Each structure stands twice: as structure tokens, then as C-alpha cells.
Amino acid sequence: MVRRTQADRDAITIEIGYAFVSGCVAAALTFGAVYGPALVFELSPTAGAALKLAAGVLAGAVFLFRITHVLWRFARRPENYGP
Numbered sequence: 609m610v611r612r613t614q615a616d617r618d619a620i621t622i623e624i625g626y627a628f629v630s631g632c633v634a635a636a637l638t639f640g641a642v643y644g645p646a647l648v649f650e651l652s653p654t655a656g657a658a659l660k661l662a663a664g665v666l667a668g669a670v671f672l673f674r675i676t677h678v679l680w681r682f683a684r685r686p687e688n689y690g691p
Contacts, residue, residue, distance in 0.1 A: 620682075627678035635671035639663045 612620075642663035646656045 623679065623682045627675045627682075630678060631671040631674040634674045635667040638670045639667040642666055 643659050645651070646659045651659070
């Protein structure tokens with residue numbers, strides 16, 4: 609087991625924060641894109657509820673996908689330490 613330096617721990621912390629924030633932004637955009645028509649157009653209550661459910665499910669999936677993608681990419685980066 610290799611000990612991590614402070615720089616390594618800081619990089620991991622920043623990458624987790626970036627993954628979380630970018631996941632939130634992507635999820636919010638997805639929710640807005642799917643549920644937006646319900647706010648603009650007059651839809652039946654059933655259609656509005658269906659859009660809200662679909663938007664929530666898709667936003668959650670996009671959030672998890674984005675976090676997984678960013679952190680997986682970070683974990684697979686080549687280690688360029690030393691001369």
C-alpha cells in the first residue's frame with residue numbers, strides 16, 4: 609500500500625467536488641429540459657405528473673452517470689510522478 613501525499617489527497621478532494629458540482633448542473637439541466645414544457649404549456653395534471661416523474665428519474669440517472677464518469681476517469685489517469 610502506497611502512502612498518498614498531501615497533494616494527492618488534495619487532488620482527490622477537488623476532483624470529488626468537481627464531480628458533485630458538475631453532476632448537479634447536468635441533472636438540473638436535464639430536469640429543466642424534460643419538465644420545462646409542463647411549465648410553459650398548459651398540460652393535464654396526469655401529463656404534468658408524468659413529466660415530473662420522468663424528469664426526476666432522468667436527472668438522477670444523469671447525476672450518477674456524471675459522477676461515475678468523472679471519478680472513473682480520474683482514477684484511470686496515468687501517474688506522472690518522478691523524473
